[in-house]
Amino acid sequence: MPELFNKKHLLSYQRNLRNKMTKSEVVFWSRVRNDQLGVRFRRQYGIGKYIVDFYCPQLKLAIEIDGLTHSDEKVFAKDEQRQKYLEGLRVIVRRYNSGDVIRKIEDIIFDLFHFIDELKKRTPPQPSSS
Secondary structure, eight states, X not given: OOOOBSOGGGHHHHHHXXXXXXXXXXXXXXXXXXXXXXXXXXXXXXXXXXXXXXXXTTTTEEEEEEOGGGGSHHHHHXXXXXXXXXXXXXXXXXXXXXXXXXXXXXXXXXXXXHHHHHHHHHSOOOOOOO
């Protein structure tokens, strides 16, 4: 089976992205890291040929923080293609506007907390790896 998550050839690029997060990504990460929402998120996580901003493996939930460039027609088309690919892998993609992350982080965390709660209710527990 081909490698799907965190492909080795993308690891240095992922590390670079983690070291150069945008202000909105830093704000978001400060609120979801260390299982603050009851699930673990990873930063700049590779799925196939794409790298998502944040990913919760337990729920197969990807979070994308969209900046101003995402309103550009070409970038928007690439986002749609990427989202279709991820959804084809049964990854749920949740998008937030970067400006909203800065200005309304409490509202976003409230929304995400309830979304995660709903996902947990319909997602069967993962078997332990022991």
